[in-house]
Amino acid sequence: xxxxxxxxxxxxxxxxxxxxxxxxxxxxxxxxxxxxxxxxxxxxxxxxxxxxxxxxxxxxxxxxxxxxxxxxxxxxxxxxxxxxxxxxxxxxxxxxxxxxxxxxxxxxxxxxxxxxxxxxxxxxxxxxx
Numbered sequence: 001x002x003x004x005x006x007x008x009x010x011x012x013x014x015x016x017x018x019x020x021x022x023x024x025x026x027x028x029x030x031x032x033x034x035x036x037x038x039x040x041x042x043x044x045x046x047x048x049x050x051x052x053x054x055x056x057x058x059x060x061x062x063x064x065x066x067x068x069x070x071x072x073x074x075x076x077x078x079x080x081x082x083x084x085x086x087x088x089x090x091x092x093x094x095x096x097x098x099x100x101x102x103x104x105x106x107x108x109x110x111x112x113x114x115x116x117x118x119x120x121x122x123x124x125x126x127x128x129x
Contacts (some may be wrong), residue, residue, distance in 0.1 A: 043051075055065035086094070104112070 051066065052062050055062045058065060060068065
């Protein structure tokens with residue numbers, strides 16, 4: 001069994017003082033009212049106090065603060081993963097190719113013929129007979 005760290009009294013005092021003054025925001029109530037899924041994890045007591053202080057500074061409960069922070073970060077990461085960054089030079093090349101596409105080469109012509117042979121007949125409406 002690992003020893004527990006003592007809570008920082010200054011963090012507790014600041015947390016208690018701010019919690020008494022800070023009203024819950026409308027978005028906090030919305031977050032708390034949504035869903036019934038559950039996450040559970042253990043963290044260092046000092047980190048918990050830090051999170052509690054940040055939550056009270058924003059007028060949110062710890063749960064609402066944790067949810068909004070996790071969701072915001074998850075969205076940021078997913079957006080970042082689905083965004084392609086290119087240099088200005090590469091952007092100019094891409095835009096030029098879109099504006100002035102080169103004529104199709106042999107491989108593209110064969111791919112288009114194959115597509116028309118295999119896919120297009122399957123997507124045409126059935127004839128009633």
